[in-house]
Amino acid sequence: MRRGFFVYLTLVLFGVFCMFLKERIRVDFARELSSMLFYPFSRAYLEIKERSEAKKKAELLSQKCAYLSLKLQHMRELAAENERLRKLLQFRHKYSFRLIPCEVVASIPHGVNVNYILSKGKKQGVDKEMVAIGYYGLIGKIREAGTHTSILQTLFDFNSSIGAIDQRSRVFGVLRWKGGDFLFFEGVPSEGDVLPGDTIITSGMGMVYPKGIRIGEVVEIERKDVEIRVKVKPFENMRGLEEVFILTP
């Protein structure tokens, strides 16, 4: 009892002593002591908090990064599309045709010929024998037109033959496909002025294709006795079409 009371008295006296200290000293003392006592705990707490926050932040940032990367891809697509549309606009000013944009819905496994089904048909103004172009040049013509779809016959078709001229020398000829990734500019006499790098355009003589549409570039010339064999690489990639434009008067 006595010992307990003595301890109690000591502790209470300590409390009373603290109570009557000057406020500034009291506050400083409490702060010093609490920082000393609780430093390891507060440090551990802060460490845990910081780590969990950092983890959350990292997750958030990785999400943002993925989102921005997607957005960047989308922007690149838009930029490319913008570029293509600009070119097309120039083309449109030059020829004053009305253009009907069509998506390629499917390719037709029709022997070795490269043909496609387009997303638009007669209902949308697409009809047989209409000319299809891409961003860079001629693609082909409409072989058949349904109500809502149509079949596109590209230049890579054995039945396709186009009257064409060399843009530089104005030499006439006929473009045909014989398989592979090239067209052949035929009917050019052996003295015809055709050089590698020349651009071949439509002549407008077949009554199907209007004059002046770019087709491709001369890549190789083989001179024979009476005529020359000219290999032309089309500007458009016929095997990977996604969208085409149909020229309507």
Next chain:
Amino acid sequence: MRYVFLSLLFFILSVVADFLLSPVFRLGTSRPEFLLLFVYFISLYRGRWYGLVYGFLSGFLLDLHNPESLGIRIVVFTSIGYFLQEYRDRFYRYRPTSLLLLFGASIFYHFFLVLFSPLPFSSLFTRGLPSSLLDLLFAYPVFLLILLRKSRDEV
């Protein structure tokens, strides 16, 4: 030794509850004082020195948290711990009416605060009284648990 560890564990739990849980149950300016509950129960139901030591520690801890009124809680909590454990044999602590002691201790604590801190006298009624009632509310389930344990021990 087992009781020392257990009491230390409950002390830590009470500290956590007082600092983190108590604001959740806040009613206006009043809130339950879990450390006071701990000191009350440890003094009444544990050995001789428990009330004194934990009363002092609890008061000291609370004072460190409120350095402007350093010392007040040391005096109050140490006194509550000491007197409850010193005179616990005089009360019949397994009756619900013994909880009135807690109510008294809580009122004493708030009265002391009003007396020695810049708090206005009216806070005894606006803050002290509701806090004491909240203490009773939280103490009752603990009291029932102690009763349950006692009856099990007797069986």
